[in-house]
Amino acid sequence: AQSVTQPDIHITVSEGASLELRCNYSYGATPYLFWYVQSPGQGLQLLLKYFSGDTLVQGIKGFEAEFKRSQSSFNLRKPSVHWSDAAEYFCAASASTGNQFYFGTGTSLTVIP
Amino acid sequence: SAVISQKPSRDICQRGTSLTIQCQVDSQVTMMFWYRQQPGQSLTLIATANQGSEATYESGFVIDKFPISRPNLTFSTLTVSNMSPEDSSIYLCSVPNTGLPEAFFGQGTRLTVV
Structure with a gap:
């Protein structure tokens, strides 16, 4: 069965520090992979996506993610975190265009001064 | 990109x-x-609504509890029926980006049942 796992429920980082949020997937084939961010009281905003090709993808707000097929992972990174990055981050996967999404349980990010 | 508007943004309802x-x-x-996000949890798909046909429900969700309408290609409704406190969640609608695997999400409806 398809599944997406985010091992870290909550992460706290200092402003200016680097960030890595982990995501692992279990799919029959390589799915389409996404990272979404949900700020308090807001909907989901797409940060970046991986369909194929270059395994390092760039997104908005200075985020990037690397797809590693051998590890079934799609970890999200940012070199220097800003206080405004505090939010809930969801990794998601989809088997094909127009198909449903499978979401991880989310990682809550706290940024301390 | 698609712009999705959900109403209401939040509500507090009596059980039943x-x-x-x-x-x-x-x-x-x-x-x-249509997705449900229970407190502290991830998003779970409730159903897929296609215009002109019955909605397709995921395991654990039934039409009597979550009836869905899809009268045209730009609009849908989800009803949460006979509510109990366990139904307190954020409910989000989502549409795929045409021709691409990504999806857009509404801002959600935060429902509290008391």
């Missing part, structure tokens, strides 16, 4: 009552998805 959530998209889409 029903609430209908509206989702309006600024473009025509074939498929719309």
Whole structure:
């Protein structure tokens, strides 16, 4: 069965520090992979996506993610975190265009001064 | 990109009552998805709503509890029926980006049942 796992429920980082949020997937084939961010009281905003090709993808707000097929992972990174990055981050996967999404349980990010 | 408007943004309801959530998209889409996000948890797909046909429900969700309407290609409603406190969640509608695997999400409806 398809599944997406985010091992870290909550992460706290200092402003200016680097960030890595982990995501692992279990799919029959390589799915389409996404990272979404949900700020308090807001909907989901797409940060970046991986369909194929270059395994390092760039997104908005200075985020990037690397797809590693051998590890079934799609970890999200940012070199220097800003206080405004505090939010809930969801990794998601989809088997094909127009198909449903499978979401991880989310990682809550706290940024301390 | 699609702009999705959900109403209401939040509501507090008495147990045993029903609430209908509206989702309006600024473009025509074939498929719309309804998700539930329970407190502290991830998003779970409730059903897929296609215009002109019955909605397809995921395991654990039934039409009597979550009836869905899809009268045209830009609009859908989800009703949460006979509510109990366990139904307190954020409900989100979603539409795929035409021709691409990504999806757009509404801002959600935060429902509290008391």
